[in-house]
Amino acid sequence: MTSMDLRRGNWGKFLAMLIFDTRAGYGVPSRLIHWIMAIGVLFLFGLGLWMVDLDYYSAYYTLAPHIHRSVGILLLILLVFRFGWRLVNIRPDDGDLTAFERVAARIVHWGFYPLLLGLMVSGYLISTADGHPIEVFDWFSVPSVYERKGLEDTAGEVHEILAYLTIALVALHSAAALKHHFIDRSRTLARMWSGPPTNP
Amino acid sequence: MKFASLSFALVAGVLATLSPVSAEEYVIDTDRAHASINFRIKHLGFSWLTGRFDNFKGSFAFDEANPEASKVNVEIDTESLNTNHGERDKHLRSKDFLDTATYPKATFQSTSVKLDGDKATVTGDLTLHGVTKPVQIVAERVGGGKDPWGGYRQGFTGTTKFTLQDFGIDTDGKLGPASKEVELDLEIEGIRK
Numbered sequence: 001m002t003s004m005d006l007r008r009g010n011w012g013k014f015l016a017m018l019i020f021d022t023r024a025g026y027g028v029p030s031r032l033i034h035w036i037m038a039i040g041v042l043f044l045f046g047l048g049l050w051m052v053d054l055d056y057y058s059a060y061y062t063l064a065p066h067i068h069r070s071v072g073i074l075l076l077i078l079l080v081f082r083f084g085w086r087l088v089n090i091r092p093d094d095g096d097l098t099a100f101e102r103v104a105a106r107i108v109h110w111g112f113y114p115l116l117l118g119l120m121v122s123g124y125l126i127s128t129a130d131g132h133p134i135e136v137f138d139w140f141s142v143p144s145v146y147e148r149k150g151l152e153d154t155a156g157e158v159h160e161i162l163a164y165l166t167i168a169l170v171a172l173h174s175a176a177a178l179k180h181h182f183i184d185r186s187r188t189l190a191r192m193w194s195g196p197p198t199n200p
Numbered sequence: 201m202k203f204a205s206l207s208f209a210l211v212a213g214v215l216a217t218l219s220p221v222s223a224e225e226y227v228i229d230t231d232r233a234h235a236s237i238n239f240r241i242k243h244l245g246f247s248w249l250t251g252r253f254d255n256f257k258g259s260f261a262f263d264e265a266n267p268e269a270s271k272v273n274v275e276i277d278t279e280s281l282n283t284n285h286g287e288r289d290k291h292l293r294s295k296d297f298l299d300t301a302t303y304p305k306a307t308f309q310s311t312s313v314k315l316d317g318d319k320a321t322v323t324g325d326l327t328l329h330g331v332t333k334p335v336q337i338v339a340e341r342v343g344g345g346k347d348p349w350g351g352y353r354q355g356f357t358g359t360t361k362f363t364l365q366d367f368g369i370d371t372d373g374k375l376g377p378a379s380k381e382v383e384l385d386l387e388i389e390g391i392r393k
Contacts, residue, residue, distance in 0.1 A: 056374050065287075130286030149254075150279065152290040 017196055021089040025187070025196030030089070033082045034192055038170075040075045041116070044068055045167055069127055070136045076120040083113055096186050101176075108173050115169060119162040125155035223263040226354055226390030228274070230257050234355075234389040237276060241364075245378030251283035258308075260390055262354050264344075267320060268313045272388075276306040297369055303330050322358065331367040335360050337386065352392040360384045 020027045026034070051064035094102050127134050128144035129151035135141045180188035187197070228235045237256055243249040258274035278300040283289055293300040310324035311334070322337040337360040344354035361383040364371045371379050 057376065126290070127287060130284070130289070132286070149282075152286045153293060156290060 021092060022196055023090065023093045025092055025191030025194075027089070027195060029085060030082075031192055031195060033078055033085070037075060037078055037082070040071055040078075041166065041170065044071055044075070045163060047071075048163060066135070066137075069123070069134050072120055072123050073134060073136045073142055075116075076124070079113070079116055079120065092191055096184075096188075105176070108169060108176070111169060112166075112173075115162060115166050119159060119166055122155045122159040122162060126152045126159060129155060223261050223266070223269050225393045226260050226262060227393055228256075228258040228260065228388055228390045229353070230255075236385075236387045237274075238385040238387075239382050240385070241375075241382045242378040244376060249283060251281060253277065253280050253306075254282050255280035258388075259393075260354075260388070262390075267315055267341075270310075270313045270320075270322075272308070272310045272322065272324070274308045276308075278304055278306050296374065297371075298329060303328075308335075326362070326367075328367045329369050333362070333366055335362050337384075339386075347391075353389055354392075355389040356386075358384075358386040358388070360386070 016022075017024075018028050021030050047064060047068050051060070051068060054061050054064060094105065097105065124134065124142070125146065128142075128146070129148055131144045131147045133141040133143045177189045177192075180186050181190070190197075235256075236252055238250060238252045240248040240250045253276045255277035256274055258272065260272035261270055263269045278298055279293060281289055281292055281298065281300070283292065292298055295302075306326070306328045308324050308326050310322050312323045314321045314323070318340055320339050322339050323334060324337070325332050326335045337358040339356050339358035342355040342357055345352065347353050361381050363380050364382055365380060
C-alpha cells in the first residue's frame with residue numbers, strides 16, 4: 001500500500017499512514033509511545049525493587065528515587081497523551097483472532113490504562129501527601145494537589161500492589177504477542193513494531 | 201441512734217479512703233495543644249533532625265508540698281510522628297525503624313521522682329517498639345496557678361535521652377555512628393481535674 005502510494009505520488013496517504021493508526025497497523029506516534037512506555041515501565045519496576053532496599057549510606061539512596069519519580073511523571077504525561085491518541089484513532093483490525101482472544105486482548109489493553117494510572121497516581125501521592133512538590137530531573141516541578149497526613153503509607157501499599165499487578169499483565173501481554181508472532185505467524189506484533197505493511 | 205452512728209461511720213470511712221488532698225490529678229492539655237513531645241537526633245553528625253509526635257495523651261499527679269510523690273503517665277500515638285517530610289515519616293513508621301503498624305503506642309509511666317534543687321529527676325518505664333526500659337527525665341516546673349477561664353494549671357519542661365538500639369530500633373545498621381541517641385524535649389501543661 002504505502003510504496004504504491006509513493007509511486008503514485010500520494011504523499012498525503014503515505015504521511016497519514018505514518019502518523020495515524022489504520023486498520024492495517026499502528027502509526028509512528030502509537031508505536032513510539034508503546035515502546036518508550038514499555039521500556040520505562042520495566043525500568044521503573046526494576047529500579048523500584050532495587051531502590052527500596054538501599055542502605056542509607058548508598059550513593060544512590062536519594063538519586064534512585066529521584067530518577068524513579070522523574071521518569072514516573074514523564075510516563076504519566078505520556079499515558080495521558082496516549083489515551084487521548086487512542087480515543088481519536090481507529091483500531092487495527094483484529095479479525096484474525098478467535099472470539100476469546102479478541103475479548104482477552106480488549107480486557108488487557110483497556111486494563112492497562114486504569115492500572116498504570118493508579119500506579120502513577122499512587123506514586124505521585126507518596127511524594128506529595130505532605131504538600132511538597134515532585135522535581136522532574138531539573139526541568140520542572142509538579143505541585144502537590146492533595147495533602148493528607150499519613151496518606152503516603154496507604155499510597156505506598158497501593159503502589160506496590162499495582163506494580164506487581166502491572167508486571168503480571170506485562171508478562172501476559174508479552175507472552176501473547178510472542179504467541180501471535182511465532183505460533184500463529186500473524187502480523188499482530190509486526191504492526192506494533194513496524195506498523196502497517198509496506199508491500200502492496 | 202444506730203442510724204446516726206452508722207452514717208457517721210460511713211462518712212468517716214469514705215473520708216479515710218480519700219487520698220491526701222495535696223496530690224492533685226491533672227490532665228495534660230492536648231485538646232488545645234499546650235503540650236508537645238519533641239525529639240531530635242543527629243543527621244550524619246552534621247545537624248540535628250527534629251520532629252515531634254503530634255498525638256498523645258496523659259495525666260500527672262502533682263503535689264506542690266511533696267513533689268516527690270508526683271506521678272506522670274503518657275501514651276503516645278507512634279503513627280503521629282512528624283518530621284515535616286512525608287517520605288521520611290513513611291520510612292520511620294515502617295518496619296525499618298519504629299514499625300508503628302505493629303507498635304502503635306509508646307508509653308511512659310513514672311516510678312519515682314527525686315528533687316534536686318530546682319530540678320527533679322523523673323524515673324520511669326518507657327515502652328517503645330515493644331521494649332520496656334527505664335529512662336530518666338530531668339524536669340523543671342515552669343509555673344502554675346489559676347487560668348482566666350476557671351481552670352487551675354501546672355506546667356513543666358523536661359529532657360531525656362536514650363539509645364534507640366536499646367529498644368530494638370536498628371539505627372546502628374542504618375543511620376550511622378552519630379545517630380545512636382535520640383533526645384526528647386517535653387513541654388507539658390496540665391489542667392487540674
